[in-house]
Amino acid sequence: MRKKKILLLSGGVGGAKLADGFAQILPATDLIIAVNTGDDFQHLGLSISPDLDSVTYMLAGLASAERGWGRSDETWSCIETLRRIDSETWFQLGDRDLALHLHRSMKLARGTSLEVVTAEIASKLGVRHKIVPMTEAPVRTIIESYAERYSFQEYFVRLQCRPQMTGYRYEGARWATPSHGLLEALHDPELAGIMIAPSNPILSIGPILAIPTVRDAIEKTTVPVVGVSPIIKGAAIKGPAAKILQELNIGASAGAVAQFYGDLLDHFIVHPDDAGAPWSSNAKRHVADILMQSEEDRRRVAHSCLALLDIT
Amino acid sequence: MRKKKILLLSGGVGGAKLADGFAQILPATDLIIAVNTGDDFQHLGLSISPDLDSVTYMLAGLASAERGWGRSDETWSCIETLRRIDSETWFQLGDRDLALHLHRSMKLARGTSLEVVTAEIASKLGVRHKIVPMTEAPVRTIIESYAERYSFQEYFVRLQCRPQMTGYRYEGARWATPSHGLLEALHDPELAGIMIAPSNPILSIGPILAIPTVRDAIEKTTVPVVGVSPIIKGAAIKGPAAKILQELNIGASAGAVAQFYGDLLDHFIVHPDDAGAPWSSNAKRHVADILMQSEEDRRRVAHSCLALLDIT
8 A cells, every 4th residue: 555645734824835835746635634623713604714714725826925814816895894884893804705704604504514615615716635624513722811711713813812821722622523534534544644734733733633533543643743843943933823832831942842742743843943952852853944935935845744754 | 743754665776766865855854764675585694685775875875876786886806706616696796785794694693683783784884864674574575476486586686587477475474563663654743754666566565565564554644655656658667567567467557556556545656658648546646757867866756756745
């Protein structure tokens, strides 16, 4: 049996970049991206899956490079009008983005699974590789700040990550099972490696690993588990990862993230600037330029990951 | 008690023009427009009230004159994207229009009444006069064509009024009660007259009159009931009224419409071209130019209506 398939665990924008790197290299059948749904939420009656959409837009070549989120060629007529009628406008809804939320909400209400809707949308937008939600279950990431509890979007969008994070919970994760696609990938005899994207360990990867069947399968897998550091020289490439890792006393360093993933991890790729930093994780440290700005960067980082696998 | 208030029963576009005529003349406190909701429907999970929105856009100065429906300064990014992902696109949803549907759906789902949401939206868009739905109840106009039954939108939008109409029903009307605003207006001691807009008698005015309390109040009212003909020389000014009136053997003439309204009607204003046509209605026929193309036309027709009242 040829081992050649890659499973990537991914959050939104950062993960989407590595997903794109793999998608540039691997045939459609050899890549599956399992995406965090802990940030999914209801807004204006719509079912919104921000990370799934970020990965979909990136692989469809529709992600906005300038804005860093959402899609390119976007217009904002609907939210302008919502603002005019004093409706809820704290969440930025582009007109084209809205179409996905409307379609997904309608399909989910009719009983279609999130996995099927996600696959249909991605396919219509020209994505060839497989994007699946981590689960169909309503896992919700909750941010704790002393006595306060915030939903992900409240914390991330409305409060712009200002509250000090003192804890977190993945509500519903304990009872969640992986989506069909993710479960199948975890046990696929052709699986060559499991990749952990340089996404936020707490907010993006944590929810995926909190699904008992997923964690269990990754603990027991015989294929290499390879992570890419979301932290370079103590700072996050994007987003609040460094702040959160510090607030939770995990430490804002590549080494601390590797330790956070613990025995799940076999290999961890860090930036050259972090090559000499203290290292106490059991995972093997590898050094590569992991900054992903251009399409070529993304391909290069994907190649660095694949180089650690024994693809036959 | 000064009798000076006007209640206008209205459908969408045609009714909205007369509403605008009155709104140009009357102070905000002296006009209430009760609008058909028999065409309201759910689409992509949204609660859509086409006639309420048409009247709102018209009075807000936002109606598209070129298109004849929807609003001006509209963009179409969302529906373009819905088309790209093969979603439901038979109903034209503009991006700005969508904002109203999203906001209304959210508010209704939270238990706000359609009357309150309608008032809030209209007020935010700068409308000063009162626009109310005919009822909060789910009255639905059903078009019968031999053995087939169609919802209004199926018939009107999807099938473009092609099926021969052999009958109709206002589902739910029997158990519906008028909205607070409409009920209050019907019994307002200051009411000077009830106006029936030149809207489709079957599809737009019929559902309002099918609410038992409304019909009863109009039958018993002591104030004049004044209609404006939607038919000029056997043709509808807009829409399928003439075709439908013929198919139902009511007859596509101003006189036939007056007879259709029966004893509810005291006065009926017809176009000069219909001044000499046979007349067998008990309502008094008045002749005036009832074509409304410009803002001035609308004001003129409103004045023709008001001239028949005894405003003190």
